[in-house]
Amino acid sequence: MICGTSHSSVHLAQSGCSVSAIDNRLSVEKSDPGRRGLKIKNPLREKACLKPELRRKDRPNLPELSEFDVIRHYTRLSRLNFSVDTHFYPLGSCTMKYNPRFNEEAAALEGFANLHPLAADSCAQGTLELLHDLGARLNELLGLDAITLQPAAGAHSEFTGLLLAKAWFESRKEERSEIIVPDSAHGTNPATASMMGFSTVNLASRPDGRLDLENLKKHLGPKTAVLMMTVPNTLGIFETQIEEICRAAHEAGALVYMDGANLNALIGMVKPGELGIDMMHLNFHKTFSTPHGGGGPGAGAIVCRKALAPFLPVPTVKKEGGRFVSDFGDGRSIGKVKSFFGNTGVLVRAYAYMLAHSVKEFGEIAKCSIINANYVRALLKDLYPSYSKEHCMHECVLTPGPDMTAKGLKTLDVAKGLLDRGFHAPTVYFPLIVHEAIMIEPTETESKETLDAFAAAMKEIHALGISDPQALKDSPHTMPVKRLDEVQAARQPNLRW
Amino acid sequence: MYVPHTEKDKEEMLKAIGAASFEDLVKQVPSKFLWPKFSLPQESLDEQQAAARLAELSKKNCRPLSFLGAGAYERYTPSAVKAITSRTEFLTAYTPYQPEASQGTLQAIYEFQSTVCALYGMDYANASMYDGASSFAEAVRATVRITGRKKIVYAAGVHPQYMDTLRTYFAHSPEYTYAKVPMKDGVIDKASLPALLEGAACLAVQTPNFLGLIEDLDGLADAAKKAGALLVAAADPVSLGVLRTPGEYGADFAIGEGQSLGLPLSYGGPYLGLFSCKKEHVRQMPGRICGMTKDKDGKRGFVLTLQAREQHIRRDKAASNICSNEALCALAATVYTALLGPEGLRELAEANMGAAAHAAERLSSIKGCSLKFKGPFFNEFVLSVPGSAAAMREKALGHGVDIGLPLAPLYPELGETLLVCATEARTGDDIARLEKAVKEAI
Numbered sequence: 001m002i003c004g005t006s007h008s009s010v011h012l013a014q015s016g017c018s019v020s021a022i023d024n025r026l027s028v029e030k031s032d033p034g035r036r037g038l039k040i041k042n043p044l045r046e047k048a049c050l051k052p053e054l055r056r057k058d059r060p061n062l063p064e065l066s067e068f069d070v071i072r073h074y075t076r077l078s079r080l081n082f083s084v085d086t087h088f089y090p091l092g093s094c095t096m097k098y099n100p101r102f103n104e105e106a107a108a109l110e111g112f113a114n115l116h117p118l119a120a121d122s123c124a125q126g127t128l129e130l131l132h133d134l135g136a137r138l139n140e141l142l143g144l145d146a147i148t149l150q151p152a153a154g155a156h157s158e159f160t161g162l163l164l165a166k167a168w169f170e171s172r173k174e175e176r177s178e179i180i181v182p183d184s185a186h187g188t189n190p191a192t193a194s195m196m197g198f199s200t201v202n203l204a205s206r207p208d209g210r211l212d213l214e215n216l217k218k219h220l221g222p223k224t225a226v227l228m229m230t231v232p233n234t235l236g237i238f239e240t241q242i243e244e245i246c247r248a249a250h251e252a253g254a255l256v257y258m259d260g261a262n263l264n265a266l267i268g269m270v271k272p273g274e275l276g277i278d279m280m281h282l283n284f285h286k287t288f289s290t291p292h293g294g295g296g297p298g299a300g301a302i303v304c305r306k307a308l309a310p311f312l313p314v315p316t317v318k319k320e321g322g323r324f325v326s327d328f329g330d331g332r333s334i335g336k337v338k339s340f341f342g343n344t345g346v347l348v349r350a351y352a353y354m355l356a357h358s359v360k361e362f363g364e365i366a367k368c369s370i371i372n373a374n375y376v377r378a379l380l381k382d383l384y385p386s387y388s389k390e391h392c393m394h395e396c397v398l399t400p401g402p403d404m405t406a407k408g409l410k411t412l413d414v415a416k417g418l419l420d421r422g423f424h425a426p427t428v429y430f431p432l433i434v435h436e437a438i439m440i441e442p443t444e445t446e447s448k449e450t451l452d453a454f455a456a457a458m459k460e461i462h463a464l465g466i467s468d469p470q471a472l473k474d475s476p477h478t479m480p481v482k483r484l485d486e487v488q489a490a491r492q493p494n495l496r497w
Numbered sequence: 498m499y500v501p502h503t504e505k506d507k508e509e510m511l512k513a514i515g516a517a518s519f520e521d522l523v524k525q526v527p528s529k530f531l532w533p534k535f536s537l538p539q540e541s542l543d544e545q546q547a548a549a550r551l552a553e554l555s556k557k558n559c560r561p562l563s564f565l566g567a568g569a570y571e572r573y574t575p576s577a578v579k580a581i582t583s584r585t586e587f588l589t590a591y592t593p594y595q596p597e598a599s600q601g602t603l604q605a606i607y608e609f610q611s612t613v614c615a616l617y618g619m620d621y622a623n624a625s626m627y628d629g630a631s632s633f634a635e636a637v638r639a640t641v642r643i644t645g646r647k648k649i650v651y652a653a654g655v656h657p658q659y660m661d662t663l664r665t666y667f668a669h670s671p672e673y674t675y676a677k678v679p680m681k682d683g684v685i686d687k688a689s690l691p692a693l694l695e696g697a698a699c700l701a702v703q704t705p706n707f708l709g710l711i712e713d714l715d716g717l718a719d720a721a722k723k724a725g726a727l728l729v730a731a732a733d734p735v736s737l738g739v740l741r742t743p744g745e746y747g748a749d750f751a752i753g754e755g756q757s758l759g760l761p762l763s764y765g766g767p768y769l770g771l772f773s774c775k776k777e778h779v780r781q782m783p784g785r786i787c788g789m790t791k792d793k794d795g796k797r798g799f800v801l802t803l804q805a806r807e808q809h810i811r812r813d814k815a816a817s818n819i820c821s822n823e824a825l826c827a828l829a830a831t832v833y834t835a836l837l838g839p840e841g842l843r844e845l846a847e848a849n850m851g852a853a854a855h856a857a858e859r860l861s862s863i864k865g866c867s868l869k870f871k872g873p874f875f876n877e878f879v880l881s882v883p884g885s886a887a888a889m890r891e892k893a894l895g896h897g898v899d900i901g902l903p904l905a906p907l908y909p910e911l912g913e914t915l916l917v918c919a920t921e922a923r924t925g926d927d928i929a930r931l932e933k934a935v936k937e938a939i
Contacts, residue, residue, distance in 0.1 A: 024600075024797050027608055027835050037836040038575055040844035042921050044928075047858075048850035054711055054873060056741050060615040064838045067577055074605070074832055078586035081601035085585040098499050099589050102544055107763070111555030116565045117765035118902055119558075120894060126557030127764050140537050152627035152766065153821035166668050188820050190813035196668060200813045238525040269523075270530050285821065289499075293825030294602035295592040295624070295785065297767030313665075335665035339568060339630035339658040339754075340765025348551075348763075355550060358541040361498045363532070368500045368507070370522050375510040391514075391522045415595065425595050430809070447501040448510060474793075479597040481798040489790035489802040493779065495621050496611040 024480075027063040027073050028497050035064045061497070080480045082424050084292070088450050090376070092395040092427040092439025093186065093234060095264050095286035100356070103290065103349035112348050117340035121325050127344065128324035132317040134351045138303060141362065142280065143273025146309035148302050148316060150342040154261060155188040157281030157300030158228075160313060161257050162196045163334045164279065164302065165226045167311040168255065171332070176225035176254070182211055184234045184431040189259060198225060205433055209235040209388055213244055220252035230259040231266070231275065234431040234439070236373060236392035238265075246276025255279070263287040264369050264443065265394035268362025279304035288350040299346035313337050368444035369394040372451060376440055379455035383462045387434045395441035397434050404462060407469040411436040414461055416483065419476040421457040498541060561899040562927055564856070566877040566918025567707065568629065568656050569768075570735070573922055574759045574829075577836055582829045592824070593787075596800045602824065603799035606787040609831040616737045616834070617751040618744020619773035624785040624801075625827040626770025626819065629754030630662040633701070633731055635772065635817060636750040637663055639781045640699035640727040647673045650697040653680045654706025655731065657907050678702075683710045683870035683879070690717070694724035699749075703731040704740070708908075708916065709853070709877030710870055711740060718747030733757050734771060734830075736875045738839075738846030743773075750774045755823075758830035769826040780806060783817030848921035849876035852928070856919040859932045865939055869914055877918035879904065879911065882939070886913045889938040898934035 065073070082089070089096035107113065111126055121128065135147040151157040162179070169176050179193040180201045190200040201219050206212045210233070220227075227249045232238045239245060249256045258272055258280035264287050266272060272280055284290045285298035292298075302312070314333045315326040326341075357365070370393050377386050377396040384398040400409055415425030415438075427439040442451060465472045476482065502510075507519070516522055523531065542550060563571060582588065586601060593599030593606070606624045613622035626632045633656075637649055651660060660675075667673045676693045678700075679686045685702060694700060700721045704712035714730065721728045729750045730743035735757045743751035755769025756762070774782050780803070788802035804810050809820070837845060853876045861868045865883035882889055886903035893900045901915035908914075919928065 024604070026604070026611075028611070035838075036840060037838055038841050040837075040841060040848045040921055042848040042852065042924065044851035044855050044921075044923070044925060045844060045847045046851060047854045048847040049854060050739060050850065051873065054713070054741060055739055056618075056737065057745060058618070058742075059839050060737070060842065062612065062615050062837075062839050062842070063835050064840070065835060067836060070832060070835045071577055071580065073835075074581045074828075075584065077601040077604055078581070078584045079601065080599075080604075081586040081590045082595075082598040083586045084589035084591070087598075089591055091591065094591065096591060100499060102547065104583065104588075105548070106551045109551060109555040111558040111560070113761040113763050114560060114571075115558050115764045116563055116571070116762045116899075117569050118565050118567055119561075119563075119764075119899070120891070123559045123561060123894065123899070124764065126554040129557065130554050137537060140535055143533070152631070152823075153819075155818045155820045156627060156631075159818060163665065163668055187807075187809040187812045187815070188818050191811070191815040191818035194813040194815070195818050197670070238523075240525050240527065243527070268535070269532060270526065271533050271535075274530055274533060291588045291825070292591045294587055294590040294599070294605070294828065295824035296821040297627075297823045297826055298821040299767070335669070336630070336658060336661045337665055338628050338662060338766070339656075339768070340628075343627075343766035343768075345761065345763035345767050352547060352551060355542045355547040356498055356544070358498075358539055359535045359537050360539070361500075361541055364498070364500050364502075367519055368502050371502070371507060371510050371514070371519065374514045374516070374522055378514045390525065391516070393523070393525075416597070419595065419598050424591070424598055444500045444502075448506050476597050480600050481597050481796055482793040484596050484792045484798045484800045485790045486800050486802065489788040489800050490805075493621075493786075493803065494789040495779075495786055495802075496607070496614045 026497055027065065030065060030069060030073065031063040033064055035066055037065055037067045037070055087422060087424050088446060088454055089424040090426040090440045090442055090454065092441040093261055095441060095443055097289055097443040098445040099289055099291040100353065103352045106352035107345045107348040125324055128317050130351050131347060132319060132324050134347060134354060137354055138301065142303050143271030144303040145306040146304050146312060148312040149347055150313040150337055151300035151302065152338055152343050153298040154281060154283040154300050155192060156337060157302050158188055158192040159195060160302050160337050161279055161281055162192055162226060164308050164311045165255050167334050168308060169225060176223055178223045178225060180219055180224060180227045182229065184433050185228065185230060186234065186259065186261060189228045209233060209237045210239055211245060213241050216245060217248050220248060220254060224252055224254040226255045226257050228257045228259060230262055232262050232393040235388055235397050236395035237388055237390065238393055242275045261286060262394065265366055267366050268359055269366040279308055284346055284350045289353045290346045290349040297343055297346055299343035315341065365444045372442035372444060372446060376442055376451055376455060380458055383459060384438065395439055398438045398440065399434065399436050404465050407465060409465045409469055409472060411438050413472045414438060416475040417461040417472050418457060420478045423454055423457055561894055561897050562930055563899045564901050564917050564919060564931055565899055567902050567916055568658065568754060569762055570757045570920050571762060571922045572759050572920060574761060575836055578759055578829050578832045581832045582825055587825065587828055593801060596798065600799060603787050605828050605831060607789060607799050609827040610787060612831050612834050613771050613773050616734050617773045618742030619751050620776040621779050621782065622773035623782050624787055625822040625824065626772050626784050627823060628768040628770045629731065629752060630659045632752040632770035632772045633659040634663040634666040635783050636729045636752050637699055637701060638666060639750060640729060643727065643781055644698045644725060646696060646698035648676060648697045649673060649699060650676045650678060650693050651701040652678045652685045652703065654708055655701055655703045656707045659731065682872060683708050684712050684872055690720050694720060694726055697724055697726040699727045699729050701729040705733060705736055705875040708879050709874040711873045711875055714746040735846055735849060738842035749778060755826065755830045759833035760826055760829055767823055767826055769823045769830055784819050785822055845921055852919035852921060852923045853878060856917060856928045856931060859928055860935055863936055869911060876920055877916055880915045880917050882913050882915060884913065884939060886915045892938040893934040896934055898930055900931060900935055
């Protein structure tokens, strides 16, 4: 492992690669034929009887390891990772806030963890009450009327929302085939529209990053089903004309869908329902602190106006008398977007988070996430100019300064340089409308000291980039692996052992 | 409440920003929208209070001795699995877009993909989808994209929720038609296939099927191919510890519900969509895929690859819109399978079959009850009962036993029946209690 500068020994420890990263064998490469881990001794095994023609012919190619082998293998793997608990992740649009440990304990409570999804309502009163309370609180927090907790993630929620729109227009016998999406939108927006058979109208943003109202009005028409907007947008800028935007959409008979990925900037401070939107989604693994798990599981929700409620996926939870019941609707529902109720284990975590926050404390989340993003922006303004000239909300989009680009340095190099300094990179190359974008979202759970350290690292990267650009281009130097050959990975796919 | 800032912190930071007050930072927001009233608790709970509240709620769920299956299976989750998935380096890690900082997650995904391929006998698998139902829907969508056809042929034994989800994924659009392959003795009536398969995009089947019966899929891949269609096979991963695999049967796409690999029931999620395919379909596979490669020094490493299929690159031309997956659940399933190995998996599958066989034997000996079907089953079976199955279930719940899922709402043609499941989590004593509960409920 090459350790370049004097900072590296500290960073080595911070980046977690002090473990021997040399043994990168797969589990199956450590296999020893006949070695056993878990045994299943249930005596009822004896009663199994299977005709030979139904038996699988080959033995599955799975590792043969002891339990200790497995524990050691995966424990070592874990130490090759960065994680929120060990590193600051300034990833714009991802809201990498602290994942409270208490949430994990809540979800692990036996009564919640062992409940079968087809259990009778009478056996599920605790979970049903939790889900009902969670839904009610979210409706109030967001200023809307009805909710589904069925989607498994943000993209899944968007899919659900567009299905709702389709059902809505079908009920009114209107044929609308277009979704309007700003060019700053997250890729899931147009991808979802496409999945549904809608065509996407890409709306160019104004120079200040906002939607151009006049341009929007030109594209709104009888074919427009939905205007999908992220608020604040992916540049961290609030759509000041949101009321007029929603009014224009409604006048054209279209619905307004708010992508709630950036809800952290608004929570407890603004009610999205008051802005004029018809529905929105939220990501529990962003705003509501459920852990990212290396890419999932998450959970999503669609929260909407009363008029769209009959179309929500089923079941939902309603209160009847003093009891909670699964509600399968009146037949107008769009159906199911996944099996059973939803990612309930994730929702229990979100509920625990709810209990830990009063109204004022939710407002503090928005407040401090906004202060943090502006603070980082201010600290870096000379070396990494901000795309927008205004204050940002909870995230900011910066670019490498002209002196860096003059040396041939790119956002990617800055990202890799941060890894050597014990920080995960920010979001890079998104939104697409900013060239060499660096999107930074500190979140409210990061302290001033962490942000100061991050800014210091960014300044150090700048200095290195100017004095020795190749050293920066060759980073990371201190991670378990160096830059990987992604071209080869795609050209000659090796996707399984 | 997890915000660290003191008033002093905030003041210092505002000063550095050059703002006189916080209000300066939110001038973009029309003031009428700021700080509305919320009818929500003005006080939060401290951790001890929250713990008490959650404990109270969790106790309101009863824990009957359960014989429910129908797509979600009670498993014993080994402590080693929890030890790994609760490690913060896995739990609080992000999607591995910066591969150098994510080799742990990436290698685990590669091992997961390999595990799915090994279980299902298929060439390639992705890094997971939301659940079995959405994996099924995505597999069918892929066949529609590949063949350009819109007729979906499906076996009556496919999980009803999979079909519900599929129809929703197609937005109940009339351009898609559905042809159901009827059952004969609870399994696919192969004779009816050739006529039904004309013009089909896919033939979608499930084994063990929703009724627990093991399907013989011989000849189905050929029949589908002959008609220009693709074979989509759903299978429970644990059953593949002993049963013939979708790969052996020539399936184009094989999917499954990974909850069966040791994930808690948790009232329906988070679960784990398993998705695999033949080599030639890899570019139609949705979701994330991890590949092995080398770094600059020639060292082995792992990266997300073939990303040109995905939303963040192709946007409206992506194969699917999926972004987040079920990564931590995939890790749990990978560790679980590694702990078992091929022998353990076989023992597990046999324990399931044995438990269900024993339960079937005991229950069919009760006067008025009988097995609806004669064919081989895995870990669940259909029991015909005298009188209302739903009423019997309710009565038995009063004595702390959930005797199974009444099938009449989903399969009215089967009459008063229960779908009874016994996994390795059930012992001989449990099944004795089941027998007693059924007897008393009649």
